[in-house]
Amino acid sequence: RSGRSAALRARMEERLLGARFRYLNQQLYTGSSQDAAQLFRSDPAAFHLYHRGFERQVRRWPERPVQRIVRYLRRRPASLVVADFGCGDCTLAASVRNQVHCFDLVPLSPRVTVCDMAKVPLAAESVDVAVFCLALMGTNLQEILGEANRVLRLGGTLMVAEVASRFEDIRAFLKAMTQLGFRTVSKDLSSSYFYLLEFAKTGPARSGPAAGLRLRPCLYKRR
Numbered sequence: 001r002s003g004r005s006a007a008l009r010a011r012m013e014e015r016l017l018g019a020r021f022r023y024l025n026q027q028l029y030t031g032s033s034q035d036a037a038q039l040f041r042s043d044p045a046a047f048h049l050y051h052r053g054f055e056r057q058v059r060r061w062p063e064r065p066v067q068r069i070v071r072y073l074r075r076r077p078a079s080l081v082v083a084d085f086g087c088g089d090c091t092l093a094a095s096v097r098n099q100v101h102c103f104d105l106v107p108l109s110p111r112v113t114v115c116d117m118a119k120v121p122l123a124a125e126s127v128d129v130a131v132f133c134l135a136l137m138g139t140n141l142q143e144i145l146g147e148a149n150r151v152l153r154l155g156g157t158l159m160v161a162e163v164a165s166r167f168e169d170i171r172a173f174l175k176a177m178t179q180l181g182f183r184t185v186s187k188d189l190s191s192s193y194f195y196l197l198e199f200a201k202t203g204p205a206r207s208g209p210a211a212g213l214r215l216r217p218c219l220y221k222r223r
């Protein structure tokens with residue numbers, strides 16, 4: 001009897017965690033990066049809960065997108081300096097020889113510098129590769145990508161791995177990226193799970209709204 005009620009309680013707790021994860025996830029995708037920073041500052045436990053949910057979600061995928069970024073970096077010189085925006089558990093930094101600046105809202109690893117990705121503590125034109133792996137979450141995309149542009153040296157690389165279904169119009173998105181000072185170098189749209197986009201910095205971001213720079217929120221279904 002007590003075995004059955006323990007199992008029932010475990011199932012209820014699981015459901016509750018799932019519901020809280022989906023709620024937090026929705027907040028991250030429908031608010032600005034500043035809102036996200038505020039949310040996790042006021043409730044650090046929420047962040048850990050979010051990450052448990054994220055891990056569970058990613059395990060269902062055939063491949064973790066961050067592994068694609070790891071393979072990409074291993075083909076390039078280890079001397080390149082990398083900035084990982086929304087680094088999560090720092091899998092990237094742990095998997096390559098490069099110097100990697102890891103930025104996230106709460107430290108899942110001691111390597112993390114805690115900050116809002118829209119404002120990272122790096123000098124202008126100080127990195128060779130900027131990475132957003134499933135991390136373009138805030139609604140202020142232009143500001144976030146503008147920050148990546150600021151810290152990248154001219155000709156530097158921007159790598160974006162994002163959930164495929166978030167793109168409403170990939171052509172419009174890539175066009176908007178040119179206004180932000182990025183040329184498309186390659187795009188892998190072959191996976192139905194996530195797209196992998198590689199850009200090169202052509203110059204500073206131009207001001208004015210970049211139409212087409214829109215991503216749908218990534219909302220998870222109840223399971």
Ligand code: SAH
Nearest residue numbers: 033066086087088104105116117133134135
């Ligand atoms: N890049 C990692 C984690 C992706 S999950 C991987 O591929 O495994 C997205 C991450 O972005 C989370 O760790 C979340 O905390 C972080 N994040 C979301 N909004 C942020 C913000 N405004 N500033 C910094 N990090 C943010």
